[in-house]
Amino acid sequence: LRVTFTPIHRRDKGITGTIAVLQDVTEQEKLEHSRRQFVANVSHELRTPLTTIKSYAEALNDGALEERELSERFVGVISNETERMIRLVTDLLHLSRLDSNQAPLRRRQTNVHDMLDEVADRFSFQLRQKSIKATVRVDSGLQDAWLDRDQIDQVLDNLISNAIKYTLDGGKIELTAKKQQSPATIAISVKDTGIGIPKKDLSRIFDRFYRVDKARSRNMGGTGLGLSIAREIVKAHGGSIALDSELNEGTTVTFTLPLLQEGGEIA
Numbered sequence: 372l373r374v375t376f377t378p379i380h381r382r383d384k385g386i387t388g389t390i391a392v393l394q395d396v397t398e399q400e401k402l403e404h405s406r407r408q409f410v411a412n413v414s415h416e417l418r419t420p421l422t423t424i425k426s427y428a429e430a431l432n433d434g435a436l437e438e439r440e441l442s443e444r445f446v447g448v449i450s451n452e453t454e455r456m457i458r459l460v461t462d463l464l465h466l467s468r469l470d471s472n473q474a475p476l477r478r479r480q481t482n483v484h485d486m487l488d489e490v491a492d493r494f495s496f497q498l499r500q501k502s503i504k505a506t507v508r509v510d511s512g513l514q515d516a517w518l519d520r521d522q523i524d525q526v527l528d529n530l531i532s533n534a535i536k537y538t539l540d541g542g543k544i545e546l547t548a549k550k551q552q553s554p555a556t557i558a559i560s561v562k563d564t565g566i567g568i569p570k571k572d573l574s575r576i577f578d579r580f581y582r583v584d585k586a587r588s589r590n591m592g593g594t595g596l597g598l599s600i601a602r603e604i605v606k607a608h609g610g611s612i613a614l615d616s617e618l619n620e621g622t623t624v625t626f627t628l629p630l631l632q633e634g635g636e637i638a
């Protein structure tokens with residue numbers, strides 16, 4: 372609570388009273404705090420790869436260049452760290468466009484079954500590498516959805532790449548789409564049989580840069596922004612997103628999208 376006092380002056384009579392203004396600044400301060408936190412996180416996330424790049428470049432300069440095998444390894448590290456930074460900056464730009472509503476949605480009537488089949492195809496190589504079996508199940512007779520395909524592809528890519536990253540070899544991933552009643556929406560789920568998330572982390576899992584295991588996420592090439600981006604895109608579509616998980620059993624992320632009613636109207 373912020374309190375400000377302003378004295379009331381009357382001609383000849385001096386101060387005759389005081390105006391006290393009580394202002395609730397909790398929301399404002401929370402916003403300011405999370406903004407500062409975000410800037411600190413971004414700086415840290417960018418600084419980490421930069422420090423690595425700097426030290427490996429110095430090592431090359433200090434003589435490692437003379438040894439072919441060593442220098443190839445060092446150049447590999449530099450190139451990986453650079454790629455991570457590019458991914459991070461791309462994700463940050465995407466988030467900032469979503470935050471400022473600079474990315475108007477280009478919605479089209481979309482067949483959900485085709486969309487899920489295509490996303491599974493995009494990941495077929497990575498799925499095969501880890502011997503993970505992916506299945507697509509869509510309610511028969513499900514109407515088309517009304518969505519921006521590029522943006523929803525990004526949501527699906529983020530969820531499926533997480534499902535693959537955090538599932539051990541030989542696991543299973545299920546993509547499903549169902550119609551939900553009141554309000555009539557399409558619910559799309561990505562379910563894995565992976566490592567799961569401890570209950571205590573669930574409430575913060577959509578926060579920017581929040582990760583259960585920072586080292587693991589970094590090793591897997593994660594930026595810690597995938598779920599936040601997914602949430603912003605789903606919100607822009609008027610839908611919602613939720614995550615449910617059991618440690619060592621698996622995780623299910625479900626998001627909803629508006630349905631295209633017969634006659635082309637939006638539900």
Ligand code: ADP
Pocket residue numbers: 529533534537563565566567568576581582583584588589592593594595596597598599622
């Ligand atoms: P990251 O780039 O680290 O994967 P995300 O925002 O996509 O960032 O996810 C945030 C964190 O949530 C991850 O670091 C991971 O700890 C956890 N997480 C997300 N999806 C899954 C999943 N399918 N299984 C287990 N943990 C997950």
